[in-house]
Amino acid sequence: MELAEAKQKFIESWGKLGSEWGINRTMAQVHALLLISPAPLTTEEIMETLSISRGNANMTLRDLIGWGLIEKQHKAGERKEYFYADKDAWNIARQVAKERRKRELDPVVKILDELSKVEGDMKDPEFATFHKSVTDINKLAKNVDKTIETMINAEENWFWGSILKMFK
Amino acid sequence: MELAEAKQKFIESWGKLGSEWGINRTMAQVHALLLISPAPLTTEEIMETLSISRGNANMTLRDLIGWGLIEKQHKAGERKEYFYADKDAWNIARQVAKERRKRELDPVVKILDELSKVEGDMKDPEFATFHKSVTDINKLAKNVDKTIETMINAEENWFWGSILKMFK
């Protein structure tokens, strides 16, 4: 396979994976493009390469900055802004885990905590089933939360080393 | 909070979380409803409770069966089909992990394997950066894959016990 074709395929696949996991396709594609670019790119270059509009490029780049996945860079003597992505896969994974926890997991845990406190008669099957499911899922969510916490603070080798040891 | 209100809130939150993670809202809501129902429900009851159409209910229930999250049940002497959800949070998590791995992670790993094989000149920064990102992400994806494998075959207490030990 040619490098050019391979790049194309990488961008496409990353976009598809993103959209299956609730991340907008264009955002994942822009991220993919920056991941495989040795040098920072301008808005113009990104628009061109991915055939997207200026508005879309601008919004997407802002979102990616909000997710902590890319950064603006300044080149001395130039007016244009350049964008650059951290290439370290572990950092990327941590960053995504961190943001999704904050944005999505934490709010749900908050609600599950509330719902766990709802009182009722354990002899009523309606209540008993509700209570079991809610508290059970709540425990699971808290374990996930702790695992993400560990991951965020961990070195890649140590983290996977510890987890993969479980195989033996 | 009233039980009725709490149920409502649980269904809503589950639907919202689902949609943020690429699972259609209605599907997550139907699943939530069945999770807190002590007895199996009919299509009719589900349509009624969630105010959705017959067609939608039917499709969603089939999908949930495809995900291995609910089952049809037969009641002796009745024509209607009843639907029942496994209430064990660990089973649910395993099942979802298993399906998403099969549907989404595996295809991406396959492409990453291919892309890792693309050859080029390491002195060309274009190639070097592409190659680093792809192989790096590929390794990460494989670790995730192995972790899911472990999870699928594991008992809940053993799995979390092993992971949470990492904290100490």
Place this chain on the structure above:
DNA sequence: TTAAACTTTCAATAAGTTTTGAAAGTTTAA
């Protein structure tokens, strides 16, 4: 058989999400 009870399908439509592009805003250099 028949017909009632129930399930499935799918084209049309609605709802939701993303994208565009032109206009407004901002910054910089002269």
Place this chain on the structure above:
DNA sequence: TTAAACTTTCAAAACTTATTGAAAGTTTAA
């Protein structure tokens, strides 16, 4: 200042995905 270079905004349009509901299909009991 001014105007060119560049960035941001946002209403409208395009696109994608989910939902409806009526018709077709299937199963069962008599």
